[in-house]
Amino acid sequence: MVPTMVLVADDSQDTDRAEALLGLADAVARRGEAPVVPAFGSDREVNRAVRSVDGPMVVVPAYVAGGDHASSKVLAGLDLGGRFDALHTAPLGAVPSIVGDLAGRLLATGWTAGDGVVLAADGSPGQDERQAVTDVARMLSRRLGSPVQVGYLNSWAPSVGDAVERLRRNGRDRVAVATWRLVEDRDYERLLDLGAASVTAPLWPSEIVVDSLLAQHRAAKARLAA
Structure with missing residues (x-):
């Protein structure tokens, strides 16, 4: 079973940002490598979205390391409930x-x-x-x-x-x-x-971002299967 990719970020204060993040989630989903669940919003909203996912999942930050203070705090507060079939990756860094x-x-x-x-x-x-x-x-x-x-x-x-x-x-x-x-x-x-x-414009939209997020998911999927 392919783990669900749960994309996490805070979008609670900015409608333009929310729209851009949903566009990113759609682009990742269109690749067809894994089911994609967007978990964007406040701490409570993100945790609710994560809890709604059945089966194995990989939580992938939809932001770059050091590039989103609010989203980093949301990820730090994420509760996976001790699930053995779930893990999260680090945000994208010096790729x-x-x-x-x-x-x-x-x-x-x-x-x-x-x-x-x-x-x-x-x-x-x-x-x-x-x-x-x-x-x-x-x-x-x-x-x-x-x-x-x-x-x-x-x-x-x-x-x-x-x-x-x-x-x-x-x-x-x-x-x-x-x-x-x-x-x-x-x-x-x-x-x-x-x-x-x-x-310069923000890194998304770029297919390189989609490639990198999917690479994180593949690596985490291998760890879950080990």
């Missing part, structure tokens, strides 16, 4: 194909060598996610052949705005913001207001 796509997005917005780069993350309660953001920045820096500064929107320091200004003070007249978040929402709109030379 080479995703970081490569992010580098391509920067180039498409006009970034050139000599411009500054700020990786705009959100933050989360977990140090593992903070390390994942650091790993993404390092991998992106290697791909671009240029330093990448990390900035945060809702937790940790420095803020994205401070990181942009620091690069400007250090002689980078043009600073590009690489958006480390999965879907468009109000926080993404805040990035557009910073006055950076360019801001």
